[in-house]
Amino acid sequence: MRQIALECGYTAASVRERLYCRPFGQEHGPMAGLLIYTAASDSEGTLGGLVQLGQPVTLGRQIQHALESMRLCGSDPLCSEHSPVADGRGVHGACCHACLFAPETSxxxxxxxLDRTTLVGTFASKAAEFFNIS
Ligand SMILES: [Zn+2]
Incomplete structure (x- = not known):
């Protein structure tokens, strides 16, 4: 969502994201989908480019750039060493305001x-990532 907001000109607070997924074995599963949209009713809602960024060739490049930018955070190594705590406020892993947090409205x-280590390798973890972008 951050990468799309940078590219299309919307502010990060006006772009929203919704993930759709069903595991194998569930009705109509397995499936995965991603919706990035803006619901801004002001002049920002008329900016163009969001639909164009969803085209397969363009979207692939945007996802690649987003994954590459997640490898490092301005707060590393502190950010990458953060562990989630299930019973506290820190229910996220390697994530902070400098890297993955989205605006409250989004x-x-x-x-x-949220946890960068589940998507890409970081300083603290190189074995749990889903994407290998070396
Ligand atoms: Zn961070």
């Missing part, structure tokens, strides 16, 4: 359960 889950 994240319906309150920036909980």
């Amino acid at each position: 994240c319906e889950r309150g920036n909980r359960f």
